Amino acid sequence: MVCRGLRHRFGDYVAVDGIDLRVTSGEVFGLLGPNGAGKTTTIRVLNTLLPVQEGVVTVLGHDVGRSAMAVRRLLGYVPQQLSIEAALTGRENVTWFARLFDVPRRERRARVSDALDAMGLSDTADRLAGPTRAA
Numbered sequence: 511m512v513c514r515g516l517r518h519r520f521g522d523y524v525a526v527d528g529i530d531l532r533v534t535s536g537e538v539f540g541l542l543g544p545n546g547a548g549k550t551t552t553i554r555v556l557n558t559l560l561p562v563q564e565g566v567v568t569v570l571g572h573d574v575g576r577s578a579m580a581v582r583r584l585l586g587y588v589p590q591q592l593s594i595e596a597a598l599t600g601r602e603n604v605t606w607f608a609r610l611f612d613v614p615r616r617e618r619r620a621r622v623s624d625a626l627d628a629m630g631l632s633d634t635a636d637r638l639a640g641p642t643r644a645a
């Protein structure tokens with residue numbers, strides 16, 4: 511992974527201000543910094559969850575700004591907090607990811623069901639993903 515001059519703004523606020531990094535194959539890399547330093551924003555750009563606004567990022571030979579889908583197919587990302595949408599059902603959450611990964615619309619329903627089956631989640635897939643509140 512190579513990252514040159516990566517800069518990311520939320521509105522006028524500069525959250526990542528020109529990062530240069532090179533992480534080689536097989537290397538274990540830790541990105542440390544104080545709260546709000548821009549670590550999560552950086553990782554989200556690297557794995558295509560945020561757009562590359564400024565700078566060049568290459569992951570496994572692919573330009574992240576131009577070939578987001580190729581990068582998504584090669585990367586795994588385990589965030590600190592689970593990125594599921596509590597207000598959607600499990601099935602709707604998985605469908606969202608299927609869309610993210612360009613699973614063709616006509617195959618989506620079946621492949622989402624297969625994935626839920628494989629995880630043993632079919633029985634609960636149509637309940638809301640978030641915690642149920644006591645009445």
Ligand SMILES: Nc1ncnc2c1ncn2[C@@H]1O[C@H](COP(=O)(O)OP(=O)(O)OP(=O)(O)O)[C@@H](O)[C@H]1O
Binds near residue numbers: 523545549550
């Ligand atoms: N979606 C957003 N909209 C506006 N500002 C944001 C957004 N996401 C992050 N920020 C701001 O950008 C800055 C960097 O945030 P980021 O989450 O990348 O930091 P971090 O290094 O991961 O912090 P932490 O150690 O707390 O996880 C912070 O000031 C944060 O408030």
Ligand SMILES: [Mg+2]
Binds near residue numbers: 549550551
């Ligand atoms: Mg963070």
